[in-house]
Amino acid sequence: MKIIEELTHELLSFFNGFSSWENSIVRSSDLTVSEAHALEVLGEHEKMNMKGLAQKLGVTTGTTTVTVDRLERKNFARRESTKEDRRVNLIALTDIGNKAFNEHHGYHLHLTEQMASVLNDDEIRQFLNMLKKINAEVF
Amino acid sequence: MKIIEELTHELLSFFNGFSSWENSIVRSSDLTVSEAHALEVLGEHEKMNMKGLAQKLGVTTGTTTVTVDRLERKNFARRESTKEDRRVNLIALTDIGNKAFNEHHGYHLHLTEQMASVLNDDEIRQFLNMLKKINAEVF
DNA sequence: TTATATAGTTTGAATATCAAACATTATTAA
DNA sequence: TTAATAATGTTTGATATTCAAACTATATAA
Numbered sequence: 001m002k003i004i005e006e007l008t009h010e011l012l013s014f015f016n017g018f019s020s021w022e023n024s025i026v027r028s029s030d031l032t033v034s035e036a037h038a039l040e041v042l043g044e045h046e047k048m049n050m051k052g053l054a055q056k057l058g059v060t061t062g063t064t065t066v067t068v069d070r071l072e073r074k075n076f077a078r079r080e081s082t083k084e085d086r087r088v089n090l091i092a093l094t095d096i097g098n099k100a101f102n103e104h105h106g107y108h109l110h111l112t113e114q115m116a117s118v119l120n121d122d123e124i125r126q127f128l129n130m131l132k133k134i135n136a137e138v139f
Numbered sequence: 140m141k142i143i144e145e146l147t148h149e150l151l152s153f154f155n156g157f158s159s160w161e162n163s164i165v166r167s168s169d170l171t172v173s174e175a176h177a178l179e180v181l182g183e184h185e186k187m188n189m190k191g192l193a194q195k196l197g198v199t200t201g202t203t204t205v206t207v208d209r210l211e212r213k214n215f216a217r218r219e220s221t222k223e224d225r226r227v228n229l230i231a232l233t234d235i236g237n238k239a240f241n242e243h244h245g246y247h248l249h250l251t252e253q254m255a256s257v258l259n260d261d262e263i264r265q266f267l268n269m270l271k272k273i274n275a276e277v278f
Numbered sequence: 279t280t281a282t283a284t285a286g287t288t289t290g291a292a293t294a295t296c297a298a299a300c301a302t303t304a305t306t307a308a
Numbered sequence: 309t310t311a312a313t314a315a316t317g318t319t320t321g322a323t324a325t326t327c328a329a330a331c332t333a334t335a336t337a338a
Binding site: 059063 | 334
């Protein structure tokens with residue numbers, strides 16, 4: 001049971017570290033934290049409805065409505081309605097939004113490289129596999 | 140370079156998953172997200188000054204002032220002044236605060252157990268070691 | 279066709295956060 | 309020692325974040 005305690009401690013440090021890193025990245029950009037999170041999700045999904053976005057971000061749809069409002073005001077994203085289900089809004093990034101996504105995503109890639117640089121090649125592969133398993137089976 | 144992309148993707152899912160999990164835990168308790176984060180740090184540190192807390196959380200001291208104000212109002216924490224440096228406030232959890240910490244920490248332990256349950260014993264040890272290295276050398 | 283469910287928005291309120299200005303106390307330099 | 313500088317923490321003013329609950333519009337089931 002001791003190793004679970006230790007692992008919990010390192011996981012919390014890991015999340016705090018990541019969160020601190022992201023705060024400082026965002027502070028020196030023209031994005032807010034929630035905008036950056038939304039961009040990260042939208043940038044990997046082409047088109048997405050509000051509910052899907054909310055679920056990925058772990059917030060309510062009321063919250064994503066506000067976030068997407070702001071992204072639209074900045075011309076980073078736009079809502080598209082569909083014929084199949086007229087209640088649904090599909091969100092897509094604009095060219096400007098994609099540019100912002102790529103820029104922010106670049107920072108993430110760089111952080112990942114820093115993490116990878118303290119691991120050997122085997123460890124990197126193992127780390128990836130463990131994360132995949134945890135993401136698929138726990139979250 | 141492809142594996143870095145993939146790892147970045149899984150890391151983001153991991154963080155979103157964790158964040159969603161924590162939001163739902165917090166929503167069903169009498170804590171707010173920032174209170175829970177502060178509790179998690181304070182619960183492992185006995186006594187801590189505002190600056191240290193702010194650094195661990197990755198926010199400004201202005202923000203922690205507000206958070207600790209609220210923890211004090213709820214009787215979860217108290218400020219203690221020191222003779223050595225009279226500018227400093229040491230924050231300590233009260234008995235009630237420790238109880239709240241233990242309860243919240245229990246959820247974290249349970250989540251860690253869930254993660255560990257999809258890994259074998261070797262992987263668990265490796266996961267712990269990798270996180271240690273990353274926390275020590277990257278964050 | 280009516281009842282129920284779903285997607286998304288709005289509303290109202292509480293939290294969360296920052297940068298910058300401030301007060302107090304320590305430390306360094308003259 | 310005294311004056312200048314640095315550090316800790318709080319306050320202020322503004323904006324961002326978030327939720328639950330009420331609401332609108334549309335879709336699906338009975």
